[in-house]
Amino acid sequence: MxxxxxxxxxxxxxxxxxxxxxxxxxxxxxxxxxxxxxxxxxxxxxxxxxxxxxxxxxxxxxxxxxxxxxxxxxxxxxxxxxxxxxxxxxxxxxxxxxxxxxxxxxxxxxxxxxxxxxxxxxxxxxxxxxxxxxxxxxxxLNPGFALDTLVVALTAVSESIDAIEASRTVDFSPYGAGVLEPGGFGLAPDEWTRRRDAGDLAGHESFPAQIRMIADGIGLDLDAVVQREFDPVVADEHRPVASEYPDIEAGEVAGFEQTYAGLVDGDPVVTLTLAAVVDPAASGLEGGDRIAIRGVPDTTVTTEAPFEPGxxxxxxxxxxxxxxxxxxxxxxxxxxxxxxxxxxxxxxxxxxxxx
Amino acid sequence: MxxxxxxxxxxxxxxxxxxxxxxxxxxxxxxxxxxxxxxxxxxxxxxxxxxxxxxxxxxxxxxxxxxxxxxxxxxxxxxxxxxxxxxxxxxxxxxxxxxxxxxxxxxxxxxxxxxxxxxxxxxxxxxxxxxxxxxxxxxxLNPGFALDTLVVALTAVSESIDAIEASRTVDFSPYGAGVLEPGGFGLAPDEWTRRRDAGDLAGHESFPAQIRMIADGIGLDLDAVVQREFDPVVADEHRPVASEYPDIEAGEVAGFEQTYAGLVDGDPVVTLTLAAVVDPAASGLEGGDRIAIRGVPDTTVTTEAPFEPGxxxxxxxxxxxxxxxxxxxxxxxxxxxxxxxxxxxxxxxxxxxxx
Known part of the structure; x- marks a missing residue:
């Protein structure tokens, strides 16, 4: 060296x-x-x-x-x-x-x-x-690594790719107001939906850029990048938040699931999903990162635990x-x-x- | 672009x-x-x-x-x-x-x-x-990606690293004589061991270079790279080989497990393992690639199926x-x-x- x-x-x-x-x-x-x-x-x-x-x-x-x-x-x-x-x-x-x-x-x-x-x-x-x-x-980490750079690196072994699906499920219970409030954590579901429809809730805003980076990185020409899903995850029970932010109570929004896709001829070829939830396991969501590249060969990689954001x-x-x-x-x-x-x-x- | x-x-x-x-x-x-x-x-x-x-x-x-x-x-x-x-x-x-x-x-x-x-x-x-x-x-793929480049890329999110352990279990049943013979596939265990001890069997020869690459890639000064294990996997039953190479019979060597480690102060800090076996599942070995980086944070990634070598x-x-x-x-x-x-x-x- x-x-x-x-x-x-x-x-x-x-x-x-x-x-x-x-x-x-x-x-x-x-x-x-x-x-x-x-x-x-x-x-x-x-x-x-x-x-x-x-x-x-x-x-x-x-x-x-x-x-x-x-x-x-x-x-x-x-x-x-x-x-x-x-x-x-x-x-x-x-x-x-x-x-x-x-x-x-x-x-x-x-x-x-x-x-x-x-x-x-x-x-x-x-x-x-x-x-x-x-x-x-x-x-x-995200953007920057987990759902973009690492995805591109894993395609190095691919001779052809039909579709890429990468997702990440993260427990947001450690976070404070700065992160949880823009995501509508703790809102009533109706209010959450109203604010989502008004464009008032920030989900994972860098998905379009991440999808573009993956596409450029592997040589894929996309027609468009579109949001496919942005839905609340509602708690059935009390869920503690570790910060000063109020705990999530039964019937309140405990987080969201959001999916964007890069389209080729209308088909989703690069799909990225984030589930950001206070105690995702309580909603039956498994924590972790998963990258699936379907093509020749199929490559699917999972992390044992999600990359810790901070x-x-x-x-x-x-x-x-x-x-x-x-x-x-x-x-x-x-x-x-x-x-x-x-x-x-x-x-x-x-x-x-x-x- | x-x-x-x-x-x-x-x-x-x-x-x-x-x-x-x-x-x-x-x-x-x-x-x-x-x-x-x-x-x-x-x-x-x-x-x-x-x-x-x-x-x-x-x-x-x-x-x-x-x-x-x-x-x-x-x-x-x-x-x-x-x-x-x-x-x-x-x-x-x-x-x-x-x-x-x-x-x-x-x-x-x-x-x-x-x-x-x-x-x-x-x-x-x-x-x-x-x-x-x-x-x-x-x-x-290996060397070149699975047990070296991908390992280095995954350390991008690490602020400190105590140890890296990466392993790969691959089914060698598709291979012919060119790959299986130098590994001693089909030998009697005694003969396999004798030839191993005589330095006559080729395992995964690029491990030392891969460990050096990982160490250089992350800034680790190794004292030495040593072979820790190179042992036969013996079949309890008939195992078919897909090529013209003779099937493995009960009591014959169906493959090997080999481990090299890069040492710092005598401790194995980068450890790479390959299990190359005809039908590894029959020996209770799970196929796939696994990279575990212990430190801050812990990062463990597994593939759903092993990267297919060819x-x-x-x-x-x-x-x-x-x-x-x-x-x-x-x-x-x-x-x-x-x-x-x-x-x-x-x-x-x-x-x-x-x-």
Whole structure:
């Protein structure tokens, strides 16, 4: 393995639940030096980075202005975990980092396959990245891995494919209002349906982009991507929620099942399903991820337990840092970069010394 | 997707069981023009390529000399599926192709992670490839995907890893003498053990390279790679073999179980196991592939049925062609190239028009 002497200098931007864990992973890596940290929360601003990750002070305080931090620290890369906002809002931070010449790896799920979802914005980000000799990737678990990148990787052994069906059943009982409220958890079924029909409930919004990524990844031309199902799962009994969010009571919506399909000649060729439910087992839903590729050969893969959304997301983002650092300038997707992997020990092992 | 106008011009070298299927996949792809074919078998030499794949004559006959075919056709790439020989012998063909400036994708399992297994030869191949502006990859199902590339990809969601255990149980009853004889299938257990102890039986010879690839892929420094187990599976009853090879009788060796481990401080951190058995279910062995990554988080993935060795190998090799064509010059491994995937429809969709 190639090694380079100097650690990679990284700024962590966004220090919420996700960003704190990224900061911890970065701090623990001897191949990384955290040179700055940025957040918008007044309670976090001014805190020492070391204290945030449970250690002693390291003399780096969380600042409130990304641009000043970039100017002062000139980092090699930025880990971006700002609030789970729409792509449009988060892209401003991406652009700020790129204009400072920093590579970016971000958990921005709305911008993980942006050439299809935000083509104008994507071309702009790509242009700015190239101009500043920087590269950028948005990734995570889902979108980013479980129902897209892993699906594509499994097709590597296929000579022909008739249909792909991938699904994921996740227990949402650990989550708080930020996740549960937009999904209509705890509503009466009528109210849930009314709000769904009004376009008022957020299900898994990145399915269209994920289906497009799979199709592009394997060379499939889709006619359209359509929502096939978005239905409530109603509880028959009391179901506890681990957060401050109210428990689900009998007769209330405990979650949803949602399916999108990519169509070829009207047939669903790539179908993705998420069941996001408080205690899915109580509804007879088996937890886990399942990817079935029907064709020559048939390939069906299941996980023993579902990929845990939080930990796998922050790990996937930080693990992608070396591939992003080594990449040619520009806006990248998981289809463009080398095989994703863990980056154990010292990240310098993965860094190309010529970049 | 980027498209280029002209199909990629490919020579198929090696037209045995595997090569014939590669030839079929290449012929069926409108983005590929098969411009030549080479084999050593007198019964195959002179046959029309179209007839071999079950179609009409296309005016291209199988020739016996690779160098002349390369000179006459100047292909963009060569698909290499010459006999399953040692790396040393097959590398001669790789070098011939590279010297003609052709990219190469090969099913040569002995050279799939060669920087570790054949460092001098690997550097030579890399040098010749770079000098001739060509790139080369050896891949397949196992080695190449099931117990190495897929394992590495699954670690993308891991922040720490304590141990990786991957195993594969495959029914060897379809195979003929070429596969079964070197495994000692049908021997008396004593004889099998004697020959194993004499180093006379070939198990799954690429385990050390696969373990090294996984370790390098995730940043793990191994002390050593050792064989932990190589034992016969003895049949209690008659077990039919589908080929001309004699059926297994009660009391004879019906296959083997073999385990290698990569050690850190004496502990097995990457463990790979293959059970290759005629009718493994009769021995109580469940067929399939299983990858368990213990750490944060735990990830365990199983296949519903084992990846079928033949079809998945020829598909993996042909599917890799666009990534190899697009790559910078040099000797590549699956760790260097973009995410592997199927290449459905027209391979030109995947080809970088600037290369």
């Amino acid at each position: 190639i090694e380079r002497d100097t650690p990679i200098r990284v700024v962590q931007c966004g220090i919420g639940a996700m960003g704190t864990e990224m900061l911890r992973l970065l701090t623990d890596d001897p191949g990384v030096t955290v040179v700055g940290a940025v957040d918008v929360d007044p309670e976090t601003i001014g805190r020492d980075v070391g204290a945030i990750t449970g250690g002693g002070d390291v003399g780096i305080e969380v600042a409130d202005d990304l641009e000043s931090v970039l100017e002062a620290t000139e980092p090699d890369a930025v880990c971006l975990a700002t609030a789970d906002a729409a792509a449009e809002a988060m892209v401003a931070d991406l652009l700020t980092c790129l204009r400072a010449g920093a590579d970016v790896v971000s958990s921005n799920g709305g911008f993980f396959y942006p050439y299809r979802t935000h083509p104008v914005l994507a071309r702009k980000v790509d242009r700015v990245a190239r101009k500043n000799d920087a590269s950028v990737l948005c990734t995570g 930990p796998t997301t922050w790990a996937t983002v930080v693990n992608a840092l070396p591939n992003v650092s080594n990449a040619d300038p520009g806006l990248k997707t998981m289809l463009d970069l080398p095989l994703p992997s863990a980056s154990l020990g010292d990240m310098r092992k993965f860094l190309d010394p010529d970049r | 980027i498209e280029r106008d002209t199909p990629i011009r490919v020579v198929q070298c090696g037209i045995g069981a595997m090569g014939t299927e590669m030839l079929r996949l290449l012929t069926d792809d409108p983005g590929v023009t098969v411009v030549g074919a080479v084999d050593v078998d007198p019964e195959t030499i002179g046959r029309d390529v179209g007839a071999i794949t079950g179609g009409g004559d296309v005016g291209i006959e199988v020739a016996d000399d690779l160098e002349s075919v390369l000179e006459a056709t100047e292909p963009d790439a060569v698909c290499l599926a010459t006999a399953d020989a040692a790396a040393e012998a097959m590398v001669a063909d790789l070098l011939t192709c590279l010297r003609a400036g052709a990219d190469v994708v090969s099913s040569n399992g002995g050279f799939f992670y060669p920087y570790r297994t054949h460092p001098v030869l690997a550097r030579k191949v890399d040098r010749v490839a770079r000098k001739n502006d060509a790139s080369v990859l050896c891949t397949g 079809p998945t190998t020829w598909a993996t090799v042909v599917n890799a062609l666009p990534n190899v064509s697009n790559a910078d010059p040099g000797l590549k491994t699956m760790l260097d190239l973009p995410l592997p995937s199927a290449s459905l429809g027209d391979m030109r969709k995947f080809l970088d028009p600037d290369r």
